[in-house]
Amino acid sequence: MLSFLRPSLFVDSVLKLRPQTLTACGIRGLVLDLDNTLLPWGEEEFPRGLLAWLGEVRLAGLAACVVSNNKRRRVERLASALGVSWIHGAGKPRGRGFRAAMAIMGTAPRETAVVGDQIFTDVFGGNRLGLFTVLVTPMSNREFPGTRLVRLVEWLVLRRLGI
Numbered sequence: 724m725l726s727f728l729r730p731s732l733f734v735d736s737v738l739k740l741r742p743q744t745l746t747a748c749g750i751r752g753l754v755l756d757l758d759n760t761l762l763p764w765g766e767e768e769f770p771r772g773l774l775a776w777l778g779e780v781r782l783a784g785l786a787a788c789v790v791s792n793n794k795r796r797r798v799e800r801l802a803s804a805l806g807v808s809w810i811h812g813a814g815k816p817r818g819r820g821f822r823a824a825m826a827i828m829g830t831a832p833r834e835t836a837v838v839g840d841q842i843f844t845d846v847f848g849g850n851r852l853g854l855f856t857v858l859v860t861p862m863s864n865r866e867f868p869g870t871r872l873v874r875l876v877e878w879l880v881l882r883r884l885g886i
């Protein structure tokens with residue numbers, strides 16, 4: 724169980740994730756979580772540097788697709804602003820959203836990385852399908868109220884994993 728919760732890689736911020744590091748591992752597509760991964764939860768503005776980072780991702784030949792459990796309006800608006808495909812109401816950690824993203828990007832599980840801030844949705848869901856998983860530090864302390872309790876358990880898991 725614990726091994727399914729361990730990310731392949733941990734980085735402070737998506738901006739610190741070098742596309743070349745991923746392509747060197749045979750990755751061709753990125754499943755990107757939205758809230759607290761690409762921008763703070765509840766906010767509308769992407770952080771400085773995100774568009775440039777996404778440009779580097781594309782230049783490295785990586786496909787990208789936003790996969791979020793959030794509602795259509797928010798996911799569609801923000802992912803469209805980034806110019807990437809998107810899936811809303813993904814129901815992570817269930818596999819449906821991840822599989823739909825891989826179908827859009829035309830990638831196999833071993834060629835796909837998921838980047839997200841939550842162990843029990845992004846990392847667990849990705850690991851179960853055999854994806855490369857990248858955990859990032861949440862961009863904000865603000866989040867969906869239901870997530871707060873989960874964070875406490877997550878903190879315990881991170882300590883146990885030594886991350």
Ligand SMILES: [Mg+2]
Nearest residue numbers: 756758759840
């Ligand atoms: Mg998130």
